[in-house]
Amino acid sequence: MKRIGFLSFGHWSPAPGSRTRTxxxxxLQSIELAAAAEELGIDGAFFRVHHFARQQASPFPLLAAVATRTRRIEIGTGVIDMRYENPLYMAEEAAATDLISGSRLQLGISRGSPEPARNGAAAFGYVPAEGETDADMARRHTGDFRRSISGAEMVEADPRYAGGATGRLPVQPQSPGLSERVWWGAGTRKTAVWAAEMGMNLMSSTLLTEDTGVPFDELQAEQIGLFRQAWADAGHERPPRISVSRSVLPITDEEDQSYFGLSALRGGRDQVGRLDGTLARFGKSYVGAPDVLAGQLAADAAVQAADTLLLTIPNQLGVEYNAKLLDNVLQHVAPAIGWSPADSGLRN
Known part of the structure; x- marks a missing residue:
């Protein structure tokens, strides 16, 4: 079964043409778009988390609000920077949100990406321990978080205030099954293998912080293959979930043409550059006539290898436009990659 969700970076600014000025x-538009997307048959509403920027930064209030306006779609993040998180508090927030949603939370997390703040996590109170890197600290936070949502006993009980209880206490509330719905945002083949060994689902974006000279989709498909092999070798009982992200912009009318016509004329292609001091390969955007995009996505090796496609959206163009964009993708492009309304759970 192929799932399709949208991924919003949650930008806002008072720039000319912006419909998200604050x-x-x-x-509020994120909530409205999630509700509209569910009506169209979209399978998921995912939101980027980015600190010290005019973007979505605090996911759990938003996800809880989306949960109360929807009944079917998955709700999630892509991704939470674990350098910034108090693992036990995050476990409480995540479990509460999952309970409100009826177990629909799909939680994408990672060690973080380049950001506008220098030592931003330190401003939140989190500094690597002696001998740790930022990545080590993010993985330590991740381990504590995953143990917490799995019901592990995290702190010694005080019998004076715990009804006479002794021993250790787990965080509350608990939401059964949430631990199986954690995804790791992996930017390399090596981190994808690590995520598989740890039993986390794989969330792969539109860039990889490595380059071997092959097209992006083939490099990402290789990453997915290594993840699946490592998952099998680890002996996990459940099947994994795997998502990839793509920018897919069908041009169907003059409005689409005004926004994206120049991009279509230039033609989509991979880009290679430096990101955070390392060589990275960026995937191309898919822009053009719907039938052309359908053929291109059907030939995308990583899209075919994943079970979930997350469509990055231009959220500053507003709810109405993005709902139209998503509908065009579902109607004219999605069937070419194996998606169908029956799979989505949509009922006419």
Whole structure:
């Protein structure tokens, strides 16, 4: 079964043409778009988390609000930077949100990406321990978080205030099954293998922080293959989930043409550059006539290898436009990659 969701980076600014001029605009429109997307048959609403920027930064209030306006779609993040998180508090927030949603939370997390703040996590109070890197600290936070949502006993009980209880206590609330719905945002083949060994689902984006000279989709498909092999070798009992992200912009009318016509004329292609001091390969955007995009996505090796496609959306163009964009993808492009309304759970 192929799933399709949208991924919003949650930008806002008062720039000309922006329909999300304030943080409030962005948040309220995100809720409205999730509700509209569910009506169209979209399978998931995912939101980027980015600190110290005019973007979505605090996912759990937003996801809880989306949960109350929807009944079917998955709700999730892509991704939470674990350098910034208090693992036990995050476990409480995540479990509460999952319970409100009826177990629909799909939680994408990672060690973080380049950001506008210098030592931003330190401003939140989190500094690597002696001998640790930022990545080590993010993985330590991840381990504590995953143990917490799995019901592990995390702190010694005080019998004076715990009804006479002794021993150790887990965080509350608990939401059964949430631990199986954690995804690791892997930017390399090596980190994808690590995620598989740890029993986390794989969330792969539109860039990889490595380059071997092959097209992006083939490099990403190789990453997915290594993940699947490592998952099998680890002996996990459940099957894994795997998502990839793509920018897919069908041009169907003059409005689409005005926004994206120049991009279509230039033609989509991979880009290679430096990101955070390492060589990275960036995937191309898919822009053009719907039938052309359908053929291109059907030939995308990583899209075919994944079970979930996350469509990155231009959220500053507003709810109405993005709903139209998503509908065009579902109607004219999605069937070519194996998606169908029956799979989505949509009922006419």
């Amino acid at each position: 943080a409030q605009d962005m948040l």
